[in-house]
Amino acid sequence: MLDILPAVDVEAGQAVRLSRGSVDKENRYGSPKEVAKQFIAAGTGWIHLVDLDAAFGRGSNAPLLAQIAGELNVKIQMSGGIADESSIRRALSAGATRVNLSTVVLEDLEWTKQIIRSYGPRVAVGLDVHGHTLAARGTKRQGGDVFEVIDFLNEAGCARYVVTDVSRDGMMSGPNLPLLEEVAARTDAAIVSSGGISSVEDIKAIAALGSVEGLIVGKALYQGAFTLEQALAAAREVA
Secondary structure (H helix, E strand, O other): EEEEEEEEEEEEEEEEEEEOEEEEEEEEEEOOOHHHHHHHOOOOOOOEEEHHHHHHHOOOOHHHHHHHHHOOOOEEEOOOOOOOOOHHHHHHHHHHOEEEEOOOHHHHHHHHHHHHHHHHHHHEEEEEEEEEEOOOOOOEEEEEEHHHHHHHHHHHHOOOEEEEEOOOOOOOOOEEEEEEHHHHHHOOOEEEEEEOOOOHHHHHHHHHHOOOOOOEHHHHHHHOOOOOOHHHHHHHHOO
């Protein structure tokens, strides 16, 4: 069954949601631990926990995220500013099931290859994409062609990609199904989709692809487009 990963994005110790990675359009939702607990009570087996301050290079919520990961009896995918080996070790030692490497690290593919080989399935590689070009969220930096990078990382043994169409992130404009299909055609690695979800029909459409392992859902849950229980039921229905 498609894994549903509700997102808990943390900025200055608070749970927030952004639009297209912009820090100028945010809403605050209080304690990230309490938000995560609500998702767990609704039946999720995963939390996608993000340190936005680390991602944007303006600070860190690492102690808080470590506390959350250590206290919650659920699988944690840790993300946000995971761009060097110390941040990887810190997240994994805090209790994260796996980490999502920032797209920024793909500027040094040889380093990324070594990390993939050292940590195996405990590392996912974030592919923030605009069109077919890598474009790390929260920055104006653009990388190379996403499919050339995937080919390289496949050779390195990458176990999992987290694929985000940055133009749809937080916009509730629907997932980029063609992009997911294109990525799936280029790799045997697991794929986690992120960005654009607006309805349970979007969830069913991604589940129906059969090539996507997991789905990160954020703004649609926070704005009440559907409940997490409904999202999980939609994934079960297609399975």
